[in-house]
Amino acid sequence: xxxxxxxxxxxxxxxxxxxxxxxxxxxxxxxxxxxxxxxxxxxxxxxxxxxxxxxxxxxxxxxxxxxxxxxxxxxxxxxxxxxxxxxxxxxxxxxxxxxxxxxxxxxxxxxxxxxxxxxxxxxxxxxxxxxxxxxxxxxxxxxxxxxxxxxxxxxxxxxxxxxxxxxxxxxxxxxxxxxxxxxxxxxxxxxxxxxxxxxxxxxxxxxxxxxxxxxxxxxxxxxxxxxxxxxxxxxxxxxxxxxxxxxxxxxxxxxxxxxxxxxxxxxxxxxxxxxxxxxxxxxxxxxxxxxxxxxx
Amino acid sequence: xxxxxxxxxxxxxxxxxxxxxxxxxxxxxxxxxxxxxxxxxxxxxxxxxxxxxxxxxxxxxxxxxxxxxxxxxxxxxxxxxxxxxxxxxxxxxxxxxxxxxxxxxxxxxxxxxxxxxxxxxxxxxxxxxxxxxxxxxxxxxxxxxxxxxxxxxxxxxxxxxxxxxxxxxxxxxxxxxxxxxx
Numbered sequence: 454x455x456x457x458x459x460x461x462x463x464x465x466x467x468x469x470x471x472x473x474x475x476x477x478x479x480x481x482x483x484x485x486x487x488x489x490x491x492x493x494x495x496x497x498x499x500x501x502x503x504x505x506x507x508x509x510x511x512x513x514x515x516x517x518x519x520x521x522x523x524x525x526x527x528x529x530x531x532x533x534x535x536x537x538x539x540x541x542x543x544x545x546x547x548x549x550x551x552x553x554x555x556x557x558x559x560x561x562x563x564x565x566x567x568x569x570x571x572x573x574x575x576x577x578x579x580x581x582x583x584x585x586x587x588x589x590x591x592x593x594x595x596x597x598x599x600x601x602x603x604x605x606x607x608x609x610x611x612x613x614x615x616x617x618x619x620x621x622x623x624x625x626x627x628x629x630x631x632x633x634x635x636x637x638x639x640x641x642x643x644x645x646x647x648x649x650x651x652x653x654x655x656x657x658x659x660x661x662x663x664x665x666x667x668x669x670x671x672x673x674x675x676x677x678x679x680x681x682x683x684x685x686x687x688x689x690x691x692x693x694x695x696x697x698x699x700x701x702x703x704x705x706x707x708x709x710x711x712x713x714x715x716x717x718x719x720x721x722x723x724x725x726x727x728x729x730x731x732x733x734x735x736x737x738x739x740x741x742x743x744x745x746x747x748x749x
Numbered sequence: 750x751x752x753x754x755x756x757x758x759x760x761x762x763x764x765x766x767x768x769x770x771x772x773x774x775x776x777x778x779x780x781x782x783x784x785x786x787x788x789x790x791x792x793x794x795x796x797x798x799x800x801x802x803x804x805x806x807x808x809x810x811x812x813x814x815x816x817x818x819x820x821x822x823x824x825x826x827x828x829x830x831x832x833x834x835x836x837x838x839x840x841x842x843x844x845x846x847x848x849x850x851x852x853x854x855x856x857x858x859x860x861x862x863x864x865x866x867x868x869x870x871x872x873x874x875x876x877x878x879x880x881x882x883x884x885x886x887x888x889x890x891x892x893x894x895x896x897x898x899x900x901x902x903x904x905x906x907x908x909x910x911x912x913x914x915x916x917x918x919x920x921x922x923x924x925x926x927x928x929x930x931x
Contacts, residue, residue, distance in 0.1 A: 461919070462915055462916070462919075463914075463915030463916045463917070463918050463919030463920075464915055465919075466915070466918045466919045466921075466922040466923075467893070467900075467914075467915045467918045467919075469922075470890060470893045470894045470918065470922070471829070471832060471893060471894055471897065472893040472894075472898075472899075472900060472903070472914070472915075472918060474899070474900075482820060486819070495821075496821070496822075498922065499821050499822060499825045500822075501922070501925070501926055501929060502825070502828070502894075503783070503822075503824050503825065503828065504929050505890075505925060505929065506783050506786060506787060506828060507783050509783075509786035509787075509789075509790060510782035510783050510785075510786050511782055511785050511786045511789060512781075512782050512785070513781050513782065513785035513799060513802055514795075514799060517781070517799050517802055517803050518774075518777055518778075518781070520803060521773075521777065521803055521806050521807070522770070522773075522774065524803075524807060525768075525770060525773055525807075525810055526770065528810075528811075
């Protein structure tokens with residue numbers, strides 16, 4: 454290779470100023486590793502580009518730094534995540550396994566995305582296996598009963614449609630609006646991170662209470678999706694007396710979004726429970742998932 | 750900028766990897782004006798440029814493990830992140846605007862009103878050295894670096910043969926080098 458000709462072709466300048474397509478970028482980087490003189494020129498050009506860019510330097514508005522410091526300080530907390538645009542959040546809503554304690558710890562930051570991708574892939578593979586096993590079973594055991602099969606298919610289709618409708622309705626009710634985003638900065642709203650309870654040790658939700666409007670908010674991060682016959686409730690406890698603050702919407706698409714619940718006067722504690730649908734609480738079937746103390 | 754020599758580049762990288770807030774704060778104080786200028790030049794809108802700057806610093810914080818010192822200095826890497834974030838933002842905006850009319854026309858980005866204005870008037874006021882760079886030379890650097898144009902797009906925009914784009918780029922950079930050294 455005529456290295457002098459290569460240097461004078463303008464490819465290195467084009468590389469440093471971002472003009473090259475990806476394949477040529479890789480080529481320049483490989484050649485720079487191989488030829489010290491090329492590497493030296495590239496480094497020199499990079500330094501020069503830095504000087505060029507500095508010619509235009511403009512001090513950014515101070516609130517950007519304040520926002521950033523808040524994000525990095527709270528990056529492993531829901532509050533920090535909420536301050537970020539949706540696409541940058543580590544906790545982008547993902548399908549969660551049914552009623553298992555989440556394995557992801559809040560502190561694992563780097564590699565978490567990758568971990569999640571593997572989880573999704575694993576979940577998809579398991580899903581495919583289950584469907585395939587189901588189809589095999591279905592074909593083997595019932596191959597002649599066409600009528601029953603047909604009816605079952607119709608029934609399952611209907612159920613899927615119903616679930617779909619349910620999902621889209623719920624998603625609509627927890628859409629994150631600009632008004633919601635303002636709540637995060639509203640000095641009247643006290644945000645607290647709930648802690649896990651008993652066999653569910655991980656904090657999974659953030660709860661807010663509006664001093665002005667008395668409204669209660671909740672953001673779910675990692676509560677598992679409830680089984681069909683159960684639902685999550687938020688209950689407040691004031692002077693030892695529990696009160697209902699509303700039923701939570703827990704779907705993959707509701708994660709990370711603010712849910713508006715009932716109003717309550719000066720709550721002391723919040724409890725998230727999983728209860729059979731239609732129950733009035735305070736019976737043996739209620740399971741406590743999260744607790745939060747409001748220190749006013 | 751007396752404090753600029755407080756940390757070496759290796760210390761900065763190490764500090765970021767150790768999730769040190771003080772280092773992050775230092776890094777922001779020293780490099781955000783340059784990174785913000787890149788975002789502003791690309792986007793020409795202060796609010797969006799501010800969002801881009803914030804996004805770029807979150808990426809720097811979160812992906813410091815991907816920084817490869819053999820490919821260049823930390824500042825170069827940070828500049829690349831800011832530039833790419835800004836260009837992604839510009840392209841998604843330009844694409845949304847243009848998709849109905851031209852679909853993926855190679856020149857969509859050059860037809861963008863923001864760029865047309867930008868090519869006529871510099872809204873930022875350049876330093877004296879860069880002002881002396883011939884307009885033609887500066888245009889090719891700006892199109893490549895700040896607008897993320899491809900060689901084909903530059904060839905069409907400046908009406909020069911595709912094969913000449915790289916040599917024209919080299920001439921522009923060499924001239925710039927001379928001016929910066931003065």
